[in-house]
Amino acid sequence: MNQIAETLASEHIHRDEVGAKIGMWLFLFTELILFGGMFLAYAVYRFSYRDYFALASKELDVFIGLINTLILLTSSLTMAMSITALRRGNKKLSLIFLSSTIIFALLFLVNKYFEWSAKFNHGLFPGSNDLLSLPRGEIIYFGLYYVMTGLHAVHVIIGMIILLFMLFYIKSNKVNQDYYIMLENSGLYWHLVDIIWIFLFPLFYLIH
Amino acid sequence: MEHKNNHIVGYGTYIFVWLTLVTLTALTVTVASFDLGGFSIVVALIIASVKALLVMLIFMHLKFDDKIFRIFVAVAFLTLMIFIVLTFSDYSFIR
Numbered sequence: 001m002n003q004i005a006e007t008l009a010s011e012h013i014h015r016d017e018v019g020a021k022i023g024m025w026l027f028l029f030t031e032l033i034l035f036g037g038m039f040l041a042y043a044v045y046r047f048s049y050r051d052y053f054a055l056a057s058k059e060l061d062v063f064i065g066l067i068n069t070l071i072l073l074t075s076s077l078t079m080a081m082s083i084t085a086l087r088r089g090n091k092k093l094s095l096i097f098l099s100s101t102i103i104f105a106l107l108f109l110v111n112k113y114f115e116w117s118a119k120f121n122h123g124l125f126p127g128s129n130d131l132l133s134l135p136r137g138e139i140i141y142f143g144l145y146y147v148m149t150g151l152h153a154v155h156v157i158i159g160m161i162i163l164l165f166m167l168f169y170i171k172s173n174k175v176n177q178d179y180y181i182m183l184e185n186s187g188l189y190w191h192l193v194d195i196i197w198i199f200l201f202p203l204f205y206l207i208h
Numbered sequence: 209m210e211h212k213n214n215h216i217v218g219y220g221t222y223i224f225v226w227l228t229l230v231t232l233t234a235l236t237v238t239v240a241s242f243d244l245g246g247f248s249i250v251v252a253l254i255i256a257s258v259k260a261l262l263v264m265l266i267f268m269h270l271k272f273d274d275k276i277f278r279i280f281v282a283v284a285f286l287t288l289m290i291f292i293v294l295t296f297s298d299y300s301f302i303r
Contacts, residue, residue, distance in 0.1 A: 208243050
């Protein structure tokens, strides 16, 4: 059955999976430069306001940051295993892994929500009087914190939506054992989101 | 055109990488509790880079894909490094 489908596919549709993957990586490079520019701004300001950065980062909850790190690492694991499951022909297991990834993404956002609301309750939100009365170095730290983790959170939301689409595509067999490049590319995006957090966590939460 | 990569990474490999990543996370948190002065940022960045490399090589299949992908990624990071080095070579002397 699969063979027939494959023959039909190769006769009627030209698929270039290496090309599709190269395209995805090219897109990821634009993301790298987008975040890279922000990391560069962070580096320059941390260089000039070392003590203020250390002071301001004490406001962050290392525990929440750590939990979110573990959540994202685990979500990357389930994402990768979802692809393996699909390629081995176990559609059900693939769906279970993919759903777990989406649930982890949701958990990450819930944590982020509580983390940010705690900050907001302390009057530390962009443009607030409490924040603006702080020394310049701390204002810059919180500015970078909100922009960088905020943009990262936007990526988590986008990733979640993409993965939801994949969930439906696998269910309807549009993505399957023989044609899984869409799932692979979504996975690449998801792992990029993980990698960015791997750098954000020590740079914002673990400063002395 | 048989370019398709047929290597399927097993669950065991992924779980092993995940365990390594979790261990490295614990390590980076532990190291951060000691005051190493200016050196602590270096240690944090080295650990983060090792973690990122693991994710890229195994989770993102760079180790198993065509060589062209590894060259791509190297060029992208080299570009970013040029930005960083040039910025700091300039910035370090402005005072």
